[in-house]
Amino acid sequence: MPAAAFRKEKRPSIRIRPLFVLWHRWFGILAALWLALMGLTGSAVVYYDELDVWLNQDLKKVEARAEPASVELWFAAARDQFPDRFIRFVDLPGAPDDSVRLSMPSLEDDSEIEVFVDPYTAELLGSRSYDAAGLGPRNLMNFLYGLHLDLHLGDWMLWFLGLVAFFWIFDHAVSVVLSFPTARKWAASFRVRLRKGRHKFTFDLHRAMGLWLWPVTLMFAVSGLYFNWYEHVVAAVDRVSRVTERAIFALPANDEADFAPQIDFDEAFTIAGRLEGAPEVDLASYNPWKAAYELRAHDVRDIDPYGRRMIVVEANSGKVLSDRHITEGTAGDVFLAWQYPLHSGKAFGGIGRAILFVSGILVAILCITGIILWARKLGARRWRKGARRLG
Incomplete structure (x- = not known):
């Protein structure tokens, strides 16, 4: 073979x-x-x-002054203008001439608007809708952001x-x-x-x-x-x-939303400021279905300009439920x-x-x-x- x-x-x-x-x-x-x-x-x-x-510029910038008005006056100006909405999110001024930015969803539908307030005079500077489409100055950047997000x-x-x-x-x-x-x-x-x-x-x-x-x-x-x-x-x-798991996500949702908690944003800021290191709050949000505030504070461990120390405060008792930096x-x-x-x-x-x-x-x-x-x-x-x- x-x-x-x-x-x-x-x-x-x-x-x-x-x-x-x-x-x-x-x-x-x-x-x-x-x-x-x-x-x-x-x-x-x-x-x-x-x-x-x-x-x-008219929405974002203000004349810097000696002392800001109280947080409650900021919110009162927004609530008076938009009584059918609640304050979900607060972006505190990052510079002396920055305005306060509030996010206010509707109590009746899924719409949400941005509201801008002068932190010194508590004057309402204006508002705009997140959903507004257009290439004009008011909506251009939100339009581009939405395009980048999901077209x-x-x-x-x-x-x-x-x-x-x-x-x-x-x-x-x-x-x-x-x-x-x-x-x-x-x-x-x-x-x-x-x-x-x-x-x-x-x-x-x-x-x-x-x-x-x-x-x-x-x-x-x-x-x-x-x-x-x-x-x-x-x-x-x-x-x-x-x-x-992020602490605010881990909290159980209540049967009903609480739009009038005993602790307001200003008091939640004060509670967070008493924690170790006296953290400076950068952003804050309120979840009415969980009756809790999530406050983001600046910290030496931050890896970008935003506060990444996440503090969760129960909105009726004022109890601190969580205090953790996201890099931990x-x-x-x-x-x-x-x-x-x-x-x-x-x-x-x-x-x-x-x-x-x-x-x-x-x-x-x-x-x-x-x-x-x-x-x-x-x-x-x-x-x-x-x-x-x-x-």
Whole structure:
């Protein structure tokens, strides 16, 4: 019997690279529109506060004076103007010339408005609806923020954008494999050839930009998944490292909402200020279904400009139910705590925000160059088919 008969039959090997090329091409085509929109609107949202102040000086800025009016007078001005609403959220002034921002949902429907008050005179400066669509100065930044959040299309779009983020994470691994065809010439993948023709320039720009942006876009993908699929991500992280549930979420809901608790916001601020370290409250919210205040205070452990020491006060007894900084706890707690500071760029101050602003624009360019490369390949393929028919 010939020796060849004893040789094992060769099985056809599966080539991974062509599969990765196919995946990357079609993911890019299908996801390009959404990623470009998220990138461009995200760049605008990075400077949400500054742009909103510039567009709405009359709402956001006041004349600084010696002493502010009492918190109760702020709220009285808002309640007098909007008696069919309650105060859910308070954003205290961060600078002497800042106004007070209140969020006031309706007692009758799902609408909610922002109300701005002069902290020194307790004068009502104006209001605007969260749901108002438009490109005018009053609503432009809220409109862009909503566009970035879910394209103003609600929960189903949140789910869809979460799916895009999930696949984008996988695509990051694929793109690295495709960007380094040979180990010896790895450095060439980071460069752009300027005098090799338009196609090579576009290809190099797409590849090099993707590699230089890779850490930032991976962060966008992971944090985007967190924001859009919050409960699923928290559950997945909890399986790896136990996650501490946010105290206000852990409280049981009452049968009826309490819109007139014995403890008001001002007293809740005072209670929080008596705690260890005399924390300065930055933001506060009231949950009528749980009859509890959640106050966010500044702390040396903060990882962005917002107060991240979360203090929960029972609204009828004044008892402090929880006092915890979001970075305390397990590795899972720390991982989740960093998602917003990283996604917004605020974890690294002005430099971090500038990097994210530019990165959002570059993500859109990355999508455009990918579409151009696909269109050229498609055109070349059709030309070859036509040439064969003619030949």
